[in-house]
Amino acid sequence: MSRRRETAPIPTTVSDTLNGVTYKRLRYLGKGGFARCYEFQNATTGEVVAGKVVSKSLLTKPHQKEKMMQEIALHKTLQHRNVVMFKSSFQDPHFVYITLEICKKQSLMELHKRRGPLTEPEVRYYMKQIGEGMDYLHNTMKIIHRDLKLGNIFINSDMVLKLGDLGLATRINSPDERKRTLCGTPNYIAPEILVKSGHSFEVDMWSSGCIMYTLLVGKPPFETSSLKETYSRIKRTEYVIPEDTVGPAASNLITSMLMNNPKTRITATKMLQHEFLTEGYLPKRLPTSSLTVRPHFT
């Protein structure tokens, strides 16, 4: 017998009664751990947003409800060009709804699957925006994302990157605070989380190093067929940068992000000043065709 509870069908029209807004539920966008995501169209203005729908029947344990409320409370406070904008949250008897700025071009995950290794100008273009988003989260908002990965970095129709899914994010209350626990398994997990020595902002820089490597090389730096072996390589920081395809500045930045010791790892602010991002060709915008085919830079 399936342990998944029966869930009510999602209504085709949903209302945010407090704000007096009605949405028509349109195209299905995708699903995550708890959420199913659709295009929601504001019935009055015609504006289309992303609507995340979470069934209350999946939020049975008190800590699940709490985590979701905490994600909403945290996400609400954020406002930056490279972070998915939170719009509203409301509920009905069966579901919790969250509306977000819509990102019509999916995520870096789909881009990576279609294109494989990207060109350096593309990686420069994407990493600069990841750096800007992280610099805002860390230095302006004192928030660690803790689960930066290709599938959580969304692309809008103007090819602007937006960091999203703040489900594992947390706020740091004093500069030398170290987090000791993490409820979930980040994809690009940092060594200090694996050895439970206390972690902070540096874990996002580690994940960004893994992201940059994956975008340039076409596969993640510590990938093996077994999770145990992957974790062992992460703890020993055992990875190889193919020098024939990755240039010296890119290689130097990846190495600075994948420092085993969080104290010596590059920060978001320093990353933005790194020669890989400040020198070399940085496209002002990328054509949407680059989501499927290698762009020509003239």
Ligand code: ADP
């Ligand atoms: P969960 O928090 O349950 O993991 P996600 O935030 O990963 O859910 O969202 C689930 C899926 O919904 C994503 O993989 C993506 O396909 C889609 N999605 C989420 N947010 C947006 C958005 N702002 N714009 C477009 N699609 C989105």
